Amino acid sequence: MVVLVQKLLGHFVRSEAYCLVNGKDLPRLDINSPAIWKASVEVGADTEAAMSNWEPAEKRAFRLGARNFYLKATGYLLARLPFQNMTLRSLRCLSPNAREEESSGSELRCLDMKLPQVIQPGDISMLMDEYTVFQLDTLESAENIDECWRAAFDLKKCDGTTKYPILSKLVKAVLIIPHGNADVERGFSENRRLLQDRARLTLESFNGIRHVVCYGERFDSDPSSFTVTPEVLKVVRNSKKRYSERLALQKEQSAKRPREEPEAVPNSEGQDLQKEVETAKKMLTNAELLIAHGLKTNDLAEVESGNSLLASGKSRLEMAIQKMAGSKNSLPANDLSVHF
Incomplete structure (x- = not known):
């Protein structure tokens, strides 16, 4: 969600106005303020080439229309996307790049609290212990989330049992949630x-x-x-x-009920x-x-x-x-x- 909004902002807003703004604070960004607008709206190289023979007034009108489109599209997304949803924000912990981050542990606990039917309350401590060991474990680097967790699921203990049984159960339950x-x-x-x-x-x-x-x-x-x-x-x-x-x-x-005379079929x-x-x-x-x-x-x-x-x-x-x-x-x- 954040990347999608940032892509739209990059067409008409200066990067310093939003590059340091995190997801939950994006809706507070005043995109209607001309102070943060770029001097010229980016419309793409193909469009620039097609506009090369246009009159200056036509180019100006087109860029104004493009800016209005980006403003409306970005405003629509900022008003409706669930940036404040803690469950979606907690899904960051599943990213291969977030494994070593300190915040990933609390995010995993938040996911577990949202899915009490998957992990029983008595197994939460064991889940966090498994995740601590998982953070310290040596795994092959993988950018794809499927490849990363497939490698984790395949790890075995000395006795042949799954190394992270509770963690695997939670991650599989989250990854199979329909999202398309x-x-x-x-x-x-x-x-x-x-x-x-x-x-x-x-x-x-x-x-x-x-x-x-x-x-x-x-x-x-x-x-x-x-x-x-x-x-x-x-x-x-x-x-x-x-x-x-x-x-x-x-x-x-x-x-x-007291017996009544049968009524005629309506x-x-x-x-x-x-x-x-x-x-x-x-x-x-x-x-x-x-x-x-x-x-x-x-x-x-x-x-x-x-x-x-x-x-x-x-x-x-x-x-x-x-x-x-x-x-x-x-x-x-x-x-x-x-x-x-």
Whole structure:
């Protein structure tokens, strides 16, 4: 993030104005101050060659437009990039060049605190001890982060066991976090397929389905290559168990209610719209629960799933309300009391 912003700043701001500014202080840089601007905006050698036959007024207008573009682009990034995010800043400790820096130990501890589901609290001291030994260890110099940590993972003790088991577990968990647009968009698409017309899924059932689907993708979704492990069986059984418990509870509650005359099956358009609104409400409720649970457990996948379900619920509710507005069969006012 910092390098990207610095590249933009280099086109129109003097280097002494930002070269010593660290990432968290970059948003405070007043890029709109003419005092730090370069005398001439850099537009590239190819553009300079193309402008060689232009009139001076045309060149001046073009450079003004280029500066405005750089100002808006840089201002947009400075306002939206998470420079204050401690987790992202702590990822510096994974860089091969940061291994010998004193601050890398505290950054590693910060990462561990953000991922309590990976390293248990009782193993934090062992993790820091392993990292201290890792800092003193002799490794082949590598500029690529993958090559550096692959070499560390391959190190063995005298008895043949992994030299840094806890450190390797944390680093692998951090490196596999999706961070590209394709990974994120793919996750939203998978969530949308799972949640389509299934507003009653609980958090446990939804996570169980996602785990099984993700596990199956390792084998190109080929059933003949799918390896059934105790972990996969446990996920499926837990999802089935919770689903059965919920059905049994609903059946018990229905039996306790006073018997009423069965109502005629609603066929009108108004009744169909009412069902659509109720389904959208349930989707919004489940989305809020999913997001809250994901924030509580620091599970980014659950938060993304909740956002996907929330967007689907809102879209479904808006479509139902639009149909309702043009329908002659109006619904009671309390059926529309949804806030989003």
